Amino acid sequence: MFNKLAPLILAAxxxxxxxxxxxxxxxxxxxxxxxxxxxxxxxxxxxxWYGELRGLPKTEWLTGRxxxxxxVYTYDFHYYHAPQDILLIPNQTKSLRLIxxxxxxxxxxxxxxxxxDFVYIGxxxxxxxxxxxxxxxxxxxxxxxxxxxxxNVLFVKNGRPCVNPSRKDFLQGKYxxxxxxxxxxxxxxxxxxxxxxxxxxxxxxxxxxxxxxxxGFAYGAKETVLVAFIGGAVMILLALLLGSLSVLSGKxxxxxxxxxxxxxxxxxxxxxxxxxxxxxxxVSIPGQYWYFTINPFILGAIVGILLMxxxxxxxxxxxEEELRKEHIESAKALGGNSKWILKKHVAPILMPYSLHQFAxxxxxxxxxxxxxxxxxxxxxxxxGSIMGGIIIRGANYRLSWWQVVPIGIALGxxxxxxxxxxxxxxxxxxKG
Numbered sequence: 001m002f003n004k005l006a007p008l009i010l011a012a013x014x015x016x017x018x019x020x021x022x023x024x025x026x027x028x029x030x031x032x033x034x035x036x037x038x039x040x041x042x043x044x045x046x047x048x049w050y051g052e053l054r055g056l057p058k059t060e061w062l063t064g065r066x067x068x069x070x071x072v073y074t075y076d077f078h079y080y081h082a083p084q085d086i087l088l089i090p091n092q093t094k095s096l097r098l099i100x101x102x103x104x105x106x107x108x109x110x111x112x113x114x115x116x117d118f119v120y121i122g123x124x125x126x127x128x129x130x131x132x133x134x135x136x137x138x139x140x141x142x143x144x145x146x147x148x149x150x151x152n153v154l155f156v157k158n159g160r161p162c163v164n165p166s167r168k169d170f171l172q173g174k175y176x177x178x179x180x181x182x183x184x185x186x187x188x189x190x191x192x193x194x195x196x197x198x199x200x201x202x203x204x205x206x207x208x209x210x211x212x213x214x215x216g217f218a219y220g221a222k223e224t225v226l227v228a229f230i231g232g233a234v235m236i237l238l239a240l241l242l243g244s245l246s247v248l249s250g251k252x253x254x255x256x257x258x259x260x261x262x263x264x265x266x267x268x269x270x271x272x273x274x275x276x277x278x279x280x281x282x283v284s285i286p287g288q289y290w291y292f293t294i295n296p297f298i299l300g301a302i303v304g305i306l307l308m309x310x311x312x313x314x315x316x317x318x319x320e321e322e323l324r325k326e327h328i329e330s331a332k333a334l335g336g337n338s339k340w341i342l343k344k345h346v347a348p349i350l351m352p353y354s355l356h357q358f359a360x361x362x363x364x365x366x367x368x369x370x371x372x373x374x375x376x377x378x379x380x381x382x383x384g385s386i387m388g389g390i391i392i393r394g395a396n397y398r399l400s401w402w403q404v405v406p407i408g409i410a411l412g413x414x415x416x417x418x419x420x421x422x423x424x425x426x427x428x429x430x431k432g
Contacts, residue, residue, distance in 0.1 A: 051200025
């Protein structure tokens with residue numbers, strides 16, 4: 001299985017992390033931690049494909065047409081749940097009237113008045129309650145309506161309950177939305193936008209802040225690979241250097257040996273947090289929250305340095321063991337210098353061991369940066385910080401599976417491929 005599956009998984013992952021991040025909007029990536037940027041998305045909804053299976057309305061922009069000084073939009077409602085909200089965004093004319101005509105021909109005014117930037121119809125409770133008194137049986141309390149889907153009022157049949165309606169209570173068909181000016185006809189340049197915030201969104205849904213999970217997953221692959229590979233490379237290179245120098249006699253050998261022992265006993269997580277505080281930056285989003293940000297190269301170097309202690313000690317032990325063998329003593333007696341001995345006898349052992357440790361280090365580093373996510377540390381957008389952020393922000397794993405499962409499966413497959421490679425290296429080169 002190793003010869004086919006593990007390399008294929010690793011190759012697919014590397015190709016994904018190189019190619020796919022370029023397909024997402026860089027503006028979305030730059031604003032990943034800016035919650036207000038994502039405010040026009042539904043919050044905490046599953047992927048659109050899952051919504052189709054469950055009869056959940058998808059998130060979509062409605063296409064309008066200009067007719068006699070007003071704009072007309074058609075919405076095909078064929079679902080068993082009402083959307084999360086409806087967003088009306090004006091263009092030039094700010095004072096608008098939004099009218100909805102349901103499939104039975106009933107006409108309702110959803111908004112009338114000035115709109116500074118945009119308006120969420122689901123938050124206009126007085127207007128919705130006016131409609132509820134005509135349609136709902138029984139008429140709900142405003143607070144109850146707010147908690148149990150205010151847009152149910154618009155999409156249930158007349159005379160049906162608006163709180164916890166059943167599937168058969170919804171009126172399916174073509175809904176017409178008409179936008180007109182309150183002080184006269186609109187021009188073609190006044191075209192507003194209407195966005196239906198459904199109960200499903202895009203390829204991988206949204207998180208509790210409305211962020212597109214696909215953006216985090218796709219672009220996060222790049223940052224995850226970058227941090228993990230930099231950390232693994234730094235760990236191995238410095239471990240080889242310290243492990244080799246610690247064998248030397250004299251002050252240099254004793255100093256390097258002390259450093260490697262110190263790193264072995266150093267608690268990596270708290271020290272990493274302290275170093276990130278010293279080398280990173282605190283980003284504060286007014287009215288939202290704060291987080292630490294650090295260059296992924298610096299984060300990878302910090303993690304690699306803190307995790308190299310045990311590997312450097314093992315390399316020291318390997319070199320000392322090799323130098324004590326009889327054939328090495330014979331080579332020295334025949335005039336072999338240290339450089340030749342290291343190249344011919346020690347390097348063939350150290351190279352496969354180093355590759356073995358690198359393969360083990362990559363999934364370990366990804367797990368480590370996931371722990372750093374608990375401290376609001378972000379090296380750009382990576383899977384570790386996203387997973388940590390999910391836990392911090394209180395996502396319910398059972399209900400918000402689309403936030404956890406894809407990254408969890410990807411991390412599991414990545415760990416499997418590297419561990420399989422490590423096991424194969426150990427079997428072929430390190431056990432005789």
